[in-house]
Amino acid sequence: MKVGFIGGGNMAEAMIGGMLKQGFAAMDIRVSEPNAERRTLLTGRFGIKVEERPAETLAVDVLVLAVKPQILREVLTSLPKPDATTCVLSIAAGVRAGDIARWLNHHRAVVRAMPNTPALVGAGIAGLYALPDVSEEQKARAEAVLKAVGAAVWVADEAQIDAVTAISGSGPAYVFLFIEALEDAGRALGLAPDTARALALQTVYGAAALAIQDGTEPAVLRARVTSKGGTTERGIAALEEHGVRAAVTAAARAAADRARELGDILGAE
Ligand SMILES: NC(=O)c1ccc[n+]([C@@H]2O[C@H](COP(=O)([O-])OP(=O)(O)OC[C@H]3O[C@@H](n4cnc5c(N)ncnc54)[C@H](OP(=O)(O)O)[C@@H]3O)[C@@H](O)[C@H]2O)c1
Structure with a gap:
């Protein structure tokens, strides 16, 4: 070919x-x-x-x-x-x-x-x-x-x-933002910058690799690391309280709308 x-x-x-x-x-x-x-x-x-x-x-x-x-x-x-x-x-x-x-x-x-x-x-x-x-x-x-x-x-x-653009096209930037936030949080908790970055990067990479290789539903994998009364349970509750799901949905909707607009502009002639 x-x-x-x-x-x-x-x-x-x-x-x-x-x-x-x-x-x-x-x-x-x-x-x-x-x-x-x-x-x-x-x-x-x-x-x-x-x-x-x-x-x-x-x-x-x-x-x-x-x-x-x-x-x-x-x-x-x-x-x-x-x-x-x-x-x-x-x-x-x-x-x-x-x-x-x-x-x-x-x-x-x-x-x-x-x-x-x-x-x-x-x-x-x-x-x-x-x-x-x-x-x-x-x-x-x-x-x-x-x-x-x-x-x-x-x-x-x-x-x-346009939906693909909003999820996987723009998605790497959403994930980079999450990595930045995780790294900043690590520093705020007293970790050295290099250590905070290494932990944030490898955690995102490792979680994605585990989810892909294992094939189990992400919600089930999440439940497996969320023991009752434990640290993850507290952390996840704080994420939900701060509206992470709604934020991600809003990001994807906004990106898809912009993809549609750009298609109209680029195809106008
Ligand atoms: N990067 C990504 O992750 C990504 C993701 C999704 C989609 N895309 C799409 O992939 C396309 C390429 O992106 P890219 O990041 O590879 O851009 P890029 O690095 O700017 O590559 C475009 C190349 O085309 C050359 N070029 C300009 N006029 C040309 C002509 N008349 N004939 C042949 N070649 C010409 C440019 O040369 P000059 O620099 O001299 O102008 C440049 O080397 C874009 O349409 C982008 O939307 C990219």
Whole structure:
């Protein structure tokens, strides 16, 4: 399977690194990137073909759109219509699949994905949506590219991509905020800054790893560490009293609303 990237920035670099680790051949990956420094870096690091303007990059099975959302329309309207068999996979936040199809001369094989920053360390999760004309084979190819940097889940309705954006797209920032708060609390309780940070980071990482590997409901795992009359019970009660659940719900609603607004703005022309 040949894969081309329009845009060789951070996300493209992470995905290419993951793909090579998963056994994709370097000769099957091409990138189009106007920035000379980025071209040198990508060629040197991965031994792949990187061109200044898209030519060979377009003759692929999966064409990944990895430029900033604000310039996507301009970039796509200057491209020739892709081959009907080419699956276009957009990772540009907020831009709707129908707008991408329209900007590509009504090329209908478009998959829209919302990845997240843990993809940079191979631990991402992406939500994917395909326009109705995308074949099962094209969907499988798009999924294989994204799975090089983490997990992938499909949604049947594009509006749900706004929910994916609110949960896993923006979610790492919510978790970083929680880590900051846990670390600050550790310092307030008299721990050295390094110690407070190490405890906060490893606790969040370890709890997520346990929940994933064990597969038990998070509420059950929580109950297991919450013995009657113990320290965790007091701590959880304080979190509930301070409205943590309501705060998280409000954060997700606000982010989803903004995702919808951005989709309207970016697809306006
Ligand atoms: N980072 C994330 O975690 C994340 C998560 C979800 C979605 N995304 C999406 O992923 C996309 C890429 O993000 P990123 O963080 O990788 O951005 P980035 O590092 O800025 O990468 C974009 C690259 O595209 C290049 N470029 C500009 N114009 C181009 C053109 N006409 N043809 C080809 N390449 C061109 C840019 O070069 P210059 O720097 O010279 O302009 C830059 O190297 C964005 O749409 C973003 O919404 C990212």
